Amino acid sequence: MSSRDKYLAIGLIVLIFLGIGVFLLSDDSYVSIYVNGTDTLVKSFSINVFNNNSAMNQEIFQFIKVDVNDVNSNVDTIRSNITEIAHSYGYKDVTVKIESQFGENQLPMMTSVVGRSMLPKIHDGEKIIVLKTKDINVGDVVVAKDDEFGLLIKRVGEIKGNNVFLISDNVKETRMENGVLTTFVGVRKWTHLSNIVGIAKIYNVQIN
Incomplete structure (x- = not known):
């Protein structure tokens, strides 16, 4: 293998590892909420292996089990507050899905x-x-x-x-x-x- 080919191979390996690093450090998060008036289920998915999703899920759970029964809350306010919680855990691009026994975005x-x-x-x-x-x-x-x-x-x-x-x-x-x-x-x-x-x-x- 020529020196040029070696440099190309090394460069390719570096790019691959950089890509993997960016992938694993992604600041995207997907949060799924299911509520039925008596019970609450929170799930979140992200690629970032360093963020504490368990702690985030627990904080979201504690928030939503109270806020869902607030007469002034609605899908938009709950989604906004959950997004803010996710932001505090380092996520910038947050998608929140809210479902109930009545359908999506039905609270x-x-x-x-x-x-x-x-x-x-x-x-x-x-x-x-x-x-x-x-x-x-x-x-x-x-x-x-x-x-x-x-x-x-x-x-x-x-x-x-x-x-x-x-x-x-x-x-x-x-x-x-x-x-x-x-x-x-x-x-x-x-x-x-x-x-x-x-x-x-x-x-x-x-x-x-």
Whole structure:
């Protein structure tokens, strides 16, 4: 082998090792999230052998199991926050995929019912899974943010533009309270579409 061929061979070997080094030190990461309202699964994939994906996955898991049940979170905010977590572990190009039992980019949350206004369909203390969406129709049972009550779980009675009329299934109920016969009237009120958290999809959720 001539000196020229030797130099070419050495140069080729150096390029190969440089390529392998760049490959192994890649700052790309793919994060897959699966949530169903009660459980969370986090998986991540990257070629970089020096980054601590186990610690990153655990941090993402701790974040998402809380944030998914925040009434103000959505797919975009969760994806942005997960991307920031991945950035803190040295990844620059981050792809985040979010899936649930309702499909890709469909975010569920769990909440508990307070009160008897949705009897007989939903009972006081019952846990339900809500699909976060503002794409609602008359007749849907929805969760809505409310300044007076915190969270309302009501049926959509009417929609006018961006205004939604919420009604109770249990319109009026008379029962004994502290020895006094008392009549309770279910909430009926208008709210803005922006206050809608989502649609109730799964009822009587049991937590093991």
